[in-house]
Amino acid sequence: MWTATLELDPLRAIATQLLGRFWREAYFSSFAPFQMRNLPRPALPAANWVRVRNRLAGICGSDLHMISLDGDPRIAPAALPGIDRTYPGHEVVGEVIEVGDEVQTLRVGDSVVLQHRPNCLSAGIQPLCRSCAAGNYNLCECGILPGPAPIGGGWSEEMLLHEQQLFRIPNAINQPDTPQLSNEQAALLEPSAVATHAVLRCVPQAGNRVLIIGAGTIGLLTLQAVRALAPQAEVSVMARHAFQVEQATRMGAIHIIYPQDSYKTIQQATGAQLYQGLLGNKLLLGGYDVIFDTVGSKSTIHNSLRWARARGTVVLVGVSLHLMSLDLTPIWYQEVNLVGTMAHGVEEWPIGSQTYRSTFEVTADLIEQGQLYPEQLITHRFALNNYQHALLTAMDKGKSRAIKVVFDYALQPPSVVPNVRAAARQRRPHSTASRKLSGPAPIEFSAFPTTSISPNDPQRAPSVPLTPTHIEEDSLTGEPGGPSQEERPLSRIRTEFAQTPRSHPGVTNDTSDALQSVEEETDGIQEPAFRALEHENKPGI
Template structure:
């Protein structure tokens, strides 16, 4: 089969490789769609993560079950599925506390195990979630990033009627916007430099959008909300959004960091000490795939509005990673395994 393998920064190659062996309790999936994630971009731009122990990328993917291993009881060939990439150990202290996303002994598809930027993948039965009849399979590739957004909102202090700001309107930012809207935020302010992404944010329910180069985002947010939002989310991961996000929340509010960072930030702790604002992080998700599948299947979160391109596997570098690096109009790019 063909698969996209990463060997270092700016070094991804589509190569022939063997199909992973089907084991007991596992299913063989013909991959239909796989999404390029922000964390994939981090590895492409800055080099591979220490957790990577094999080269086949791709942890946001959906497909069709073509063969089942011994002991599989809930899956049948022909089932359309979304794959949850995280495999928690189930035994460490964090797993026992119900925080499988923070498992200290985890593994995962696309990192330590062969991922979804390949024609076929073998996954554990419990990591494959059936898609309901009539749900577009390409939306299955958005279940994983949508779960990241939904988890962040659930972990935040946001309540019905609260105000929210989202810094960055890439895939996670736009999914956060929809999750915040579904949670009942009364005002949703999106801060984004791209004209196209700001327009998309308005289309998806933002009440206000701000270009942070042309306007003072913090000042505008405070004017719009009478002193700052209840919760701000960082979905960009750069110095400017961190500083603005911390300053944009009301006294006692929350700044929730969802993005991954290539560089450390410098800031004054006085910015939240004097306001008793909270800075919190959100990482991955815990037991959310069934709920997120329903949100996407029923259009409560519109995944199609986030997808900007479908590309063949052979063009994953030029039309995928390089396009995302250079073209701010792009948002979620999916590799479509049916294209050639």
């Protein structure tokens, strides 16, 4: 089972951080905490657990922070006990393929998304803590949970976890056999729920001036949520890159605020009074009614408190894993409210009804009604074996113009791991481009580095960009992830590789050597499958 793992060993983390300052590839090296591994396929550890075959998984900014070790061990959450190994990827949709004997809410074939982290209910703790009893499982007050930890995450071929941690995608009312949401919508249900929960923490009123700081995935989803829940509000968006400005304008932003001259632009957008003191000190009186900070850095929090009007509200949506030294005087001087938001939970819905539903239920309904449309934010797709290219694309958004990068398991080449992907491949959109290499029958070269063939090789089909999604293709066949086939025993794969003519078009000396190495292996496809292109630059807002 191919899976990404993160093991925060202090010595490895420190060494990686030091080398990462001048050698970016250190974060993907063999000694880095982040690794891509082929682990034995485990059995279900408990009778109320399920196995999920993943279909689509997003790359979140918080995942990138963890991979790049961007944090301070002195922050409050770091005081909690951790586990030796974690599995990145919490934006994921998959299909239940195995259930334990005591599973009650799910069955094989259900489409599910990851909803909750481990909590009192999943760990079998009684009585439940106050947060779990109220349905806010992400605010669980139990720091140490008994029992087994989940195995695998969104960046894994499979996940094994307690049934309570999953949200089943209901079937459409008019099509009982069809899920309510597409795979793309379901994969982004979690970040959409984050945005919905943030807006419901402080719903703008009609005529309110609203500012959203940041135009990444969460920022643009927050914009969609504000437009859906408070359509009469006047919304401004602070964006760094031109492609973000384009998206924010298309989604209904009235004003665009640029970081370079933010105070004057906000003065013009809100009619506030701008005052400037010594040493660059600035303050606005009469700014925004509600500000959603989806970045959460020291500078954005500092400024948002000064951009809010008297008794306005700043909702802190973005996450920073660093200690901060901040000027909090606007909180008492202007009675500004600073409100935190943690992922998702339970909402009063409809608003004012005194009835409560999970954020996922509310958000799924908004997506089905067309009021939220997260699938439009997907710009890049990669197979899991091209993980390094995918992560660097997400990090280098200024260069790649990436908004949401996803791992698409329909693009993943078949491997010797006992995990059949035929069902996932049948769900690929019919519009996906597909071309085959002329000559002999297609050969699976997924075990070889992508650099084993020249980009100018005439036998290599060029990339086929989909609109608006870019799909990384197999380096030789030109197909997304290679040809579909049923699982084959390792002995048969070795035999087929042994019979492969070394004169086949596109087989270089490196490829021939790799074929020989596969013939000698007994454990299946090894680490050479996980090599990818590399980029530079740092992520922006």
